[in-house]
Amino acid sequence: MEVFESLGKIFNVSLIYATFRASTPIIYAALCAAITQQANILNIGTEGIMLVGAFTAVAVSYFTGSWILGVAAAMGGGAVIAMIMAVGHIKYDSEICAIGMGINLFAIAITKFLMQVLFNTNGTFSDPAIVPIPTVHLPFLEHIPVLNELLNDWCFTEWFVIIFIIILQFLFYKTVWGLRLRAVGQFPMAAQTAGINVNAVKYQAMLISGLIGGLAGAHLSLGYSTQFVENMTNNRGFMGVAAMYFGGANPVLTAVGCLLFGFSDSVGARLQAYGFPAQFVLMTPYLVTVIVLAVSMAIKLGAVKKKQSSLVTG
Amino acid sequence: MKKVLSVTLAGLMGLSLVACGPSASEVAASKEADATAAATEAAGAAEAGGDTAESDGPIRVCIVYSGNLGDKSYNDSCNAGAQKAVEDFGIELKSLEGTTAQEWEANLVAACEEGYDLIIGASSNNADHIAKYAPDYPDIKFAVIDTTVDQPNVQSISFAQNQGSFLAGAAAALFTQKTDIEGVNADHVIGWVGGMDVPVLHDFYVGYEQGAKYVDPDVTILQAFAGSWSDPLKGKELTLAQYEQGADIVMNVASGTGPGVLEAAKESGKYAIGVDLNQDNDQPGHVLTSMVKRVDNACYLTIQSVVEGNFQGGTTQYLTLADGGVSLTDFSVMREALGDKFPEDIVEQCDELAEKIISGEIVVENYEGFGPNA
Numbered sequence: 001m002e003v004f005e006s007l008g009k010i011f012n013v014s015l016i017y018a019t020f021r022a023s024t025p026i027i028y029a030a031l032c033a034a035i036t037q038q039a040n041i042l043n044i045g046t047e048g049i050m051l052v053g054a055f056t057a058v059a060v061s062y063f064t065g066s067w068i069l070g071v072a073a074a075m076g077g078g079a080v081i082a083m084i085m086a087v088g089h090i091k092y093d094s095e096i097c098a099i100g101m102g103i104n105l106f107a108i109a110i111t112k113f114l115m116q117v118l119f120n121t122n123g124t125f126s127d128p129a130i131v132p133i134p135t136v137h138l139p140f141l142e143h144i145p146v147l148n149e150l151l152n153d154w155c156f157t158e159w160f161v162i163i164f165i166i167i168l169q170f171l172f173y174k175t176v177w178g179l180r181l182r183a184v185g186q187f188p189m190a191a192q193t194a195g196i197n198v199n200a201v202k203y204q205a206m207l208i209s210g211l212i213g214g215l216a217g218a219h220l221s222l223g224y225s226t227q228f229v230e231n232m233t234n235n236r237g238f239m240g241v242a243a244m245y246f247g248g249a250n251p252v253l254t255a256v257g258c259l260l261f262g263f264s265d266s267v268g269a270r271l272q273a274y275g276f277p278a279q280f281v282l283m284t285p286y287l288v289t290v291i292v293l294a295v296s297m298a299i300k301l302g303a304v305k306k307k308q309s310s311l312v313t314g
Numbered sequence: 315m316k317k318v319l320s321v322t323l324a325g326l327m328g329l330s331l332v333a334c335g336p337s338a339s340e341v342a343a344s345k346e347a348d349a350t351a352a353a354t355e356a357a358g359a360a361e362a363g364g365d366t367a368e369s370d371g372p373i374r375v376c377i378v379y380s381g382n383l384g385d386k387s388y389n390d391s392c393n394a395g396a397q398k399a400v401e402d403f404g405i406e407l408k409s410l411e412g413t414t415a416q417e418w419e420a421n422l423v424a425a426c427e428e429g430y431d432l433i434i435g436a437s438s439n440n441a442d443h444i445a446k447y448a449p450d451y452p453d454i455k456f457a458v459i460d461t462t463v464d465q466p467n468v469q470s471i472s473f474a475q476n477q478g479s480f481l482a483g484a485a486a487a488l489f490t491q492k493t494d495i496e497g498v499n500a501d502h503v504i505g506w507v508g509g510m511d512v513p514v515l516h517d518f519y520v521g522y523e524q525g526a527k528y529v530d531p532d533v534t535i536l537q538a539f540a541g542s543w544s545d546p547l548k549g550k551e552l553t554l555a556q557y558e559q560g561a562d563i564v565m566n567v568a569s570g571t572g573p574g575v576l577e578a579a580k581e582s583g584k585y586a587i588g589v590d591l592n593q594d595n596d597q598p599g600h601v602l603t604s605m606v607k608r609v610d611n612a613c614y615l616t617i618q619s620v621v622e623g624n625f626q627g628g629t630t631q632y633l634t635l636a637d638g639g640v641s642l643t644d645f646s647v648m649r650e651a652l653g654d655k656f657p658e659d660i661v662e663q664c665d666e667l668a669e670k671i672i673s674g675e676i677v678v679e680n681y682e683g684f685g686p687n688a
Contacts, residue, residue, distance in 0.1 A: 014558040123384020234545045269555040273536035278511045282541035
């Protein structure tokens with residue numbers, strides 16, 4: 001009986017929101033990587049874009065007292081970083097992975113440096129003057145027991161991510177621009193022949209990716225928490241890239257992959273309290289990453305093979 | 315044009331590779347810093363008129379941290395002691411930060427090669443590396459805080475964190491019964507969130523558990539590790555999970571992960587216990603007390619021993635509750651926040667328990683490998 005009681009404490013209503021809360025930053029990161037992936041650019045720099053966004057958001061929110069300006073500045077900062085990558089990759093044809101890793105290291109260093117210059121502090125910057133992204137309180141839910149616990153007082157950006165997934169899904173698969181984007185990603189020469197300006201589309205994809213990455217960072221430092229900590233992304237950007245692979249750059253499937261990560265993380269957090277070895281629990285999100293990628297790659301390879309054989313026989 | 319660009323880009327890529335190894339850049343940075351610091355210190359020492367034991371310039375001290383400064387906890391406490399030593403003795407100080415085991419080892423090796431007079435490993439994470447390299451550098455004095463390394467040129471200083479945690483556990487177990495305080499539920503459940511799963515944290519936990527069970531045998535304690543000293547978001551998530559499982563007060567022993575624990579307390583209207591430094595004011599009204607560990611004293615005393623020439627390698631100092639090495643804060647911030655509702659009996663009981671521990675009436679257990687005789 002005690003086992004069931006414990007299970008009830010692990011798998012309860014609050015786990016659903018905990019899963020979503022832990023997944024949201026990864027979903028933003030994954031969408032940031034997904035849009036460039038559609039144009040066949042692997043955005044390894046997601047981590048760095050997020051970190052710069054997180055810092056900009058806190059800094060601007062602190063100095064102006066407005067979270068909207070903070071978020072906007074974060075998106076702008078993310079876009080600037082993304083455009084640096086875009087110019088290097090598209091105009092000068094350099095290896096995107098090298099630029100991406102460079103950006104990630106640069107982001108850690110520049111945020112650490114600016115934290116010392118602007119705030120005269122190391123490691124952690126938290127201050128009551130930082131205005132966080134508000135939570136959405138729905139008064140009519142207050143008297144509905146389960147839904148109130150489940151849906152009330154979500155952070156604004158947590159609601160927005162759901163809308164955002166739908167917008168991107170629509171953009172990719174239902175608009176002319178989306179069709180062009182995918183054409184550029186899959187067969188740039190054909191796209192060019194059809195009169196599409198390939199580089200322009202790639203630049204647009206990188207720009208939007210930067211805006212999303214900045215938003216991801218702002219959510220991390222103004223929504224999920226109200227502080228900036230050195231390297232606070234802690235590999236969430238890379239997990240986003242992994243989830244993007246899992247979903248094949250399809251926004252909805254990608255989000256499902258992120259929820260899987262969030263779920264394993266949240267269950268782990270609860271399992272630890274009952275004496276599960278911490279080493280094993282802390283390993284689970286990464287274990288899930290490896291398994292998920294292996295499975296999704298196997299499916300993809302199978303599909304490619306099938307396509308090829310049908311081409312031969314057809 | 316293209317050629318120039320490709321050369322520049324290749325150069326940039328090479329640079330970013332160098333940046334991968336923090337030790338390399340750290341060494342370069344430290345050399346530069348040393349050059350300037352040495353110049354200013356030399357002038358300072360000349361004025362001081364040979365205050366130091368050695369005549370050829372100031373004593374050079376390097377501290378290798380496992381984590382970053384600015385954690386408002388363990389590392390900052392250590393740094394405070396070192397800064398005091400800089401003021402008092404005019405030593406030359408270098409701090410090397412790092413977040414991964416590779417960086418800690420590389421930083422230590424870099425420090426050894428630089429030929430400092432004293433190298434302090436700030437935490438138990440540095441112990442293995444010091445044990446590995448200290449025999450290779452017999453002329454350098456090493457010190458390690460928070461654990462013991464048995465080498466002739468290593469001085470170890472550790473703390474009876476189990477005793478301090480005993481009091482923190484008792485305070486938490488008493489506090490979770492005060493249902494008239496806002497945010498405290500009827501369940502006798504308390505929480506504990508640690509940084510990395512290292513032995514010294516288990517020494518904290520053993521004391522915390524014993525203290526909590528001493529005042530309330532029925533109390534349930536939830537335990538979790540974040541696996542990092544620098545991931546406050548993870549700390550926050552773990553803490554929220556424990557609150558959802560019925561805890562209303564959670565102790566953090568997590569350095570840079572800890573601010574997330576305290577933030578979770580504030581946001582969900584619950585409570586936390588601080589660690590290492592006095593963290594009562596970090597989220598006022600939500601931090602009941604802090605288990606203060608005088609890492610600053612340990613660091614200062616070690617440097618002082620080298621300055622005064624009585625450094626004793628191969629020895630271990632064990633700072634207990636009786637020595638003032640560990641203690642709880644005076645609850646004053648919480649008293650102000652709660653006003654009339656503040657449970658004075660917790661303070662009284664904690665004081666009583668502290669006396670009993672000092673007199674030996676209560677013997678607080680240690681985790682394997684810790685304690686006065688370890």
